[in-house]
Amino acid sequence: MNWGMLLALLGAGLAVTTNCIGSSKGVGMVAEASSPVIAEDSSKFSKLLILMLLPGSQGLYGLVIAILTLTQIGILGGNAVTTLSSGILYFIACLPMAIGGLVSALFQARVALTGVNLISKRPQDSGKAVTAASLVELYALLSLVTSLLMVMNVGSLKL
């Protein structure tokens, strides 16, 4: 059994799975909260759609990290992972995205929910609602960049 490969794959899988869980929960919650507002005034749909989509980005970031990892560990290209230590390193490299993405998607959804309430009462303030929810996106991006740099450079380490 190649424990190194197993761990690297586990890291890639975790990055995409946790982010997809966070995004689906986040998008689902915001969409659910938007439906009474749309039922009352369907013209608010386009403003709410942006809020619904925002927590969905983390799922895509997770997928980027997973694909990048697969191209480095010999599944979609690169050199196959043969040692346990490099497998552990790939696993660790995926963690910032796996954890940061999950948590930021859920918190972004929470901010987006308050935005839904704001748009329901004052549709002219939709820009403020979207800006507030977008602020949380920064931390998903930081997680993405960290994982990206780690995954890209783990292979060059001489262990």
Add this chain to the structure above:
Amino acid sequence: MGQSITKYAYSVSGAHVYEKSFLKKTDLDKLLTSPSYEAVTAVLADKGWTMPEDTRDSGKILELEMCRAWEWIHSAAPDPALFDCLILRNDYHNLKAGIKCLLSDFDVDLHFVSPTTLSRDLLKEAIEKHEFSSLPAPFAELGESVYDTLVRTQDGQLADVMIDRVCLDEIYDRAAKTRIPLLMKEMEIYIATTNIKTAFRAMKTGKDRDFLDRALTDKCRTISKEKILSLAEGKIEDLLSYFATTPYSAGTKYLSSSPSEFEKWVDDEMVSLLLPTRHSPLGPEPLIGFYLGKEAEIKNVRIILAAKQNNLPLEMVVPRLRRLYE
């Protein structure tokens, strides 16, 4: 963010949308300055209130609106039973009113109020046929004993005390079971201030310690039943001094001068407690706020309608208006 609060996304957002139709300060001003009762009902109808066939029946107007809000909570909340303690007192009121009406040869449901957790028809049938066993606990046993007591003693006040005590205990237990801090706090205020009002009235009318022991609930944490009982045979000033040491001191100072002002203080306190969680995007708190906010609105409309029906001046009405949930 566990499943327990995220499941409220739809209902909380729906409550916020519904709250846009709540009466605001400007609407209340419009109602107050309306020239007549009919003009007030016309404004309410414009705001989307359902009007009964007979618009002179102000009680029916208010009941329909309260039921509409309750039905909405029932249809939107993921676990509507959590909120039952908000309306439980209506069930006990109906039990009390039904038994008294039966013994006075009136229609049993003449003074029933809504919304309730118990089916109106079930309660009516149980009282009419004296088959209290068909009611769920604790109504079955309570109904039976209250009916027997009334038949035996004709003492309406004793029946009231028996029902009110069980009602307060049940409200406390149901609220505690939900483990929603806001609901527990709201119900604590309701129960404690009911104890305060009962103790004050009982002492003013010269009731003895045994009466107080039967009437007061020992469930609430902020008011000590033992302390009240120890003061039962003393002076009313001592009781007021004790109330001044409780969290309700700001309101109890009105007790001796104007009990209605105390009632207003209690209602305002209950609404104030709701405001910090009013804009929460998730959780049961905005739904509790929604219902209690609606209740405060109904109280205001009741005061205004009664004032218009009796041609009371504005300066008599305005100080009685409750704080709005806004």
